[in-house]
Structures are given as C-alpha cells and as structure tokens.
Amino acid sequence: MSSTTYILAINCGSSSIKAKLYAVNDAGKRKPLHAVAEGSIKGIAAKGQKIKIKLEWLDGSGHDISEEGELGDQVDYQTLPPLLLKKFTSSSKGLKDEQIKYIAHRIVHGGPHKEPIIITREHEEGLTEMDTLSEFAPLHNHSAVLAIRSCLKALPEHTSLLAFDTLFHQTLPEEVYTYAIPKPDQEVPIPLRKVSKLHSLGIAQKLNLTPTRQYGFHGLSYRSILQSIATKSGKQTKDVSIVVAHLGSGGSCCMIRNGESQDTTMGLTPLEGLVGGTRSGSIDPTLVFHLVEGCAEDAGLDGIKVTRAEATLNKKSGLTALAGTNDFNSITTKMLDPSSYDAKDAKASTLAYKVYTDRLLCYLTFYLGKLFETDGVDGIDGLVFSGGIGEKSVFLRKDISKRLGWMGFQVDDKLNEQASAGKEVTIKISGEASKIPVWVVQTDEEEVCAKMVQEYFDL
Ligand SMILES: Nc1ncnc2c1ncn2[C@@H]1O[C@H](COP(=O)(O)OP(=O)(O)O)[C@@H](O)[C@H]1O
Numbered sequence: 001m002s003s004t005t006y007i008l009a010i011n012c013g014s015s016s017i018k019a020k021l022y023a024v025n026d027a028g029k030r031k032p033l034h035a036v037a038e039g040s041i042k043g044i045a046a047k048g049q050k051i052k053i054k055l056e057w058l059d060g061s062g063h064d065i066s067e068e069g070e071l072g073d074q075v076d077y078q079t080l081p082p083l084l085l086k087k088f089t090s091s092s093k094g095l096k097d098e099q100i101k102y103i104a105h106r107i108v109h110g111g112p113h114k115e116p117i118i119i120t121r122e123h124e125e126g127l128t129e130m131d132t133l134s135e136f137a138p139l140h141n142h143s144a145v146l147a148i149r150s151c152l153k154a155l156p157e158h159t160s161l162l163a164f165d166t167l168f169h170q171t172l173p174e175e176v177y178t179y180a181i182p183k184p185d186q187e188v189p190i191p192l193r194k195v196s197k198l199h200s201l202g203i204a205q206k207l208n209l210t211p212t213r214q215y216g217f218h219g220l221s222y223r224s225i226l227q228s229i230a231t232k233s234g235k236q237t238k239d240v241s242i243v244v245a246h247l248g249s250g251g252s253c254c255m256i257r258n259g260e261s262q263d264t265t266m267g268l269t270p271l272e273g274l275v276g277g278t279r280s281g282s283i284d285p286t287l288v289f290h291l292v293e294g295c296a297e298d299a300g301l302d303g304i305k306v307t308r309a310e311a312t313l314n315k316k317s318g319l320t321a322l323a324g325t326n327d328f329n330s331i332t333t334k335m336l337d338p339s340s341y342d343a344k345d346a347k348a349s350t351l352a353y354k355v356y357t358d359r360l361l362c363y364l365t366f367y368l369g370k371l372f373e374t375d376g377v378d379g380i381d382g383l384v385f386s387g388g389i390g391e392k393s394v395f396l397r398k399d400i401s402k403r404l405g406w407m408g409f410q411v412d413d414k415l416n417e418q419a420s421a422g423k424e425v426t427i428k429i430s431g432e433a434s435k436i437p438v439w440v441v442q443t444d445e446e447e448v449c450a451k452m453v454q455e456y457f458d459l
C-alpha cells in the first residue's frame with residue numbers, strides 16, 4: 001500500500017455520510033477504479049438513537065469496524081468526516097494520510113455550475129458560494145461545506161473535487177423545469193424571504209441561480225443506476241430508458257429517456273416531490289402561510305439562514321411528522337403487526353406508509369405513462385428501486401409493483417427477498433411474465449464522484 005495514490009469519495013446525505021476509498025495506481029490510467037474500503041455513518045440527526053459507524057475493507061482481510069457512536073442529534077458534519085478519515089488511516093493496513101491525494105465530495109446543489117469545481121487549501125473561494133447555496137438545499141450544502149473544510153484541515157495537501165447532484169439534470173426540457181410564476185425581473189408577488197439583510201432573490205441573482213426553475217437532485221445516484229442497468233442489459237447508457245425511485249432519507253423519482261434526465265420530482269430545492277424522512281414533499285404552497293406564524297423569520301439554525309417555514313417543511317415534516325420516526329423499517333413493522341405495538345403508534349405508522357406510497361405511486365405512474373406514450377412498453381428498460389428504503393424494503397417493492405400490476409409488472413417474491421439480503425449491485429426482481437422489468441440497484445454515488453476525479457485529472 002505504501003506508494004499507492006488514493007481517491008476518497010465522500011457523500012454527505014441528510015441522514016448519513018458514506019465514504020469509499022479507491023486505489024489509483026492499482027487501477028492504472030483510466031482503468032476501472034478499484035474500491036479498497038468503504039465506510040459509513042448512519043442515523044445522523046435521528047433523535048434518541050445512536051449513530052452507527054461502519055468500515056469494511058473490501059479485500060476481506062479483516063480489521064472491519066461496526067460500532068455505535070454518539071446520539072444522532074448530537075453529532076455534526078464537521079467532526080464526523082475526520083473521524084471516518086482516521087479510521088481509514090489508522091488501520092493496520094498502513095495507509096498514510098498523504099496517500100489520499102484527492103477527495104471527491106458530493107454536493108447536492110451546484111446552482112448554475114455545469115462542471116465539477118476544484119478546491120484546495122489555497123483556493124477555497126468556491127466554498128463560500130456552495131455555502132450560500134445552502135439557502136436552496138438547507139439540509140445538504142452547509143453540511144457538505146463543513147465536511148470539506150474539516151477534510152482540508154485534516155489533510156491539507158489534498159485536492160478536492162466537488163461533484164454536484166444537479167449536473168445530471170441539465171437535460172431537463174424547459175417545459176418540465178419551468179415553474180409558472182413570474183420571473184424575478186417581472187413582478188415578484190411574494191417577498192420569498194426577508195431575513196435580516198438577506199433576500200433570497202438577491203442571493204439567487206448573486207449566485208446566477210434562476211429561482212423560478214427546477215434543478216433536480218440525486219443526480220449522482222441516477223448516473224450510477226443508469227450505468228448499472230446499462231451494464232446489466234448489455235446496452236450503452238444512451239440506449240437506456242428507465243423510471244427510477246431513489247428512496248433514501250430524501251426521496252425522488254426520475255424519468256430517464258435514452259440516458260438523459262427528462263423529468264424528476266425534486267425542484268429548486270430538494271423539498272419538492274415525494275414525502276421524505278423529515279420532509280413534507282409537495283404541498284399546496286399557500287399552506288405555509290396558513291400554518292407557520294412568522295414563516296419568513298429566521299429559524300435560528302446553526303450556521304445557515306433558513307426561514308421558519310423551511311425549517312418546518314425540511315426537518316419536522318414527512319414520515320417524522322406522521323409516524324414520529326423516519327425509520328422506515330419500524331414504520332412497516334408496526335403497520336404489518338399492529339397488535340404488538342401501541343394502537344395509536346401503529347395507526348400513525350399505517351397512515352405514514354399510505355401517504356408515502358400514495359405520492360410515490362402518483363409520480364411513478366406519471367413517469368411510466370410519459371415514457372410509454374413516446375416509446376411504448378418495449379422501449380422501457382425497467383422500473384428501478386434504489387436508496388436506503390428502495391434497496392432494503394422488500395414489502396414496499398412488492399406492494400408498489402402489485403399496485404402497478406395493471407401495467408404488467410410482476411415481481412418474483414424470492415428474487416425480491418434476495419435483493420435485500422445479498423450484495424449484488426444490480427438485481428432483476430421481476431418474473432418472466434412481467435411486461436416491464438423491475439430492478440433493485442444499490443446506488444453508488446461515491447463511485448461516480450471518484451470517477452469524476454479520475455476523468456478530471458486524467459488518472
Ligand atoms: N432495513 C430497512 N428497511 C427499510 N428501510 C430502511 C432499512 N434500513 C434503512 N432504511 C431507511 O433508509 C433511509 C436512509 O436511506 P439512505 O439512502 O442511506 O439515506 P440518505 O438520504 O442519508 O443518503 C432511512 O429512511 C431508513 O429508515
């Protein structure tokens with residue numbers, strides 16, 4: 001391991017940090033990257049539950065870690081990445097800090113950027129812009145910036161590449177991404193935000209961001225899933241058309257036609273669309289003004305300017321508001337075995353599941369219909385489940401596929417069980433009779449980030 005250069009990919013999600021370490025020299029120039037280890041911290045921000053820290057060396061030579069840390073709501077994105085870094089470099093593998101020459105960070109909102117950007121200790125300017133963009137991704141950008149700054153401090157010599165979720169959605173058609181509201185240079189009906197001296201339209205202008213359009217997120221995940229389906233189907237990505245449900249702590253769907261994002265459920269911010277672990281998803285926009293007194297006031301969150309309305313919709317809504325938890329497994333467990341739990345709790349869990357899947361079905365039907373309209377059933381390469389919930393919940397996949405049965409979906413129960421148990425990255429869970437294949441793909445946003453480093457620096 002002594003002379004090998006490594007790329008570390010770090011993915012700050014809203015409830016997790018996932019990291020993967022790739023060896024460059026072993027792979028050779030532009031050869032497939034070789035993942036040597038992966039680490040994760042899950043359960044961040046969860047009240048009353050301890051975070052779970054894992055590290056696994058993928059060659060199976062041991063020294064893996066699986067432990068609990070502090071309580072989820074008492075940790076932050078500043079201290080956790082150095083903690084993971086230390087676990088990689090203090091293992092008996094003898095990996096030295098200076099061998100990690102590149103870190104690829106997933107950033108959710110890239111604003112107007114059409115390419116990744118590079119950050120070093122001498123050139124940190126881009127981070128201020130990324131932090132300001134937190135206005136439009138309050139659960140993500142600030143956390144990622146904290147993570148990047150803490151990595152720059154821990155490994156001052158490395159180069160960081162910022163890989164944006166938004167890059168994948170540059171192909172969205174104008175009629176899809178445009179909101180039917182006045183442009184900022186026309187009449188602005190509502191002062192979107194007046195917090196101290198800040199005004200979101202002023203900020204948007206400064207950032208060259210169009211506040212009247214959808215950007216779309218989970219783009220690195222969709223790129224990874226698209227590649228997996230293409231590989232498994234023996235096709236090029238440009239020939240793949242799929243509808244994907246990425247269901248994590250934040251969930252979104254994407255319609256990919258011929259390898260390009262053509263529609264997605266998240267919008268200007270990652271709040272629009274599906275119900276999330278703590279996010280409302282789409283609601284009547286005027287609800288905000290009816291329910292949240294002083295909704296435009298600053299919520300007083302640490303380090304970022306977020307209105308009370310956004311704090312409510314981003315952090316206190318979704319499954320958490322309906323079921324008191326964003327633990328999807330516990331929600332389905334209580335719903336399926338109500339007599340073993342408090343009746344009120346079980347009823348709330350059932351409603352949470354029903355609301356969640358009602359919205360999910362709505363978007364999936366809509367996207368499958370759009371693809372069907374232009375490409376017919378034979379032009380659809382599949383329906384894909386991914387993200388923590390999509391990859392793990394056997395029940396949700398079975399239920400959704402059954403409710404979409406009228407379109408010809410048919411899931412094989414055994415394969416469906418196997419998909420959550422095994423380590424296979426891409427698994428088809430539909431039976432022979434299914435008119436459209438159903439897939440489960442373990443998304444790999446970290447690999448997409450690391451590949452961007454490889455391409456950018458021609459490694
Ligand atoms: N066994 C499981 N069954 C159902 N859902 C699960 C299971 N394990 C984890 N999840 C859910 O996955 C979600 C986290 O997904 P993940 O994609 O890791 O999140 P993030 O958005 O932080 O990237 C949580 O809502 C969690 O409840």
Ligand SMILES: CC(=O)OP(=O)(O)O
Nearest residue numbers: 013014217248250270
């Ligand atoms: C965009 C988004 O919601 O990401 P995550 O699901 O990782 O929080």
Ligand SMILES: [Mg+2]
Nearest residue numbers: 013014248249
């Ligand atoms: Mg995620």
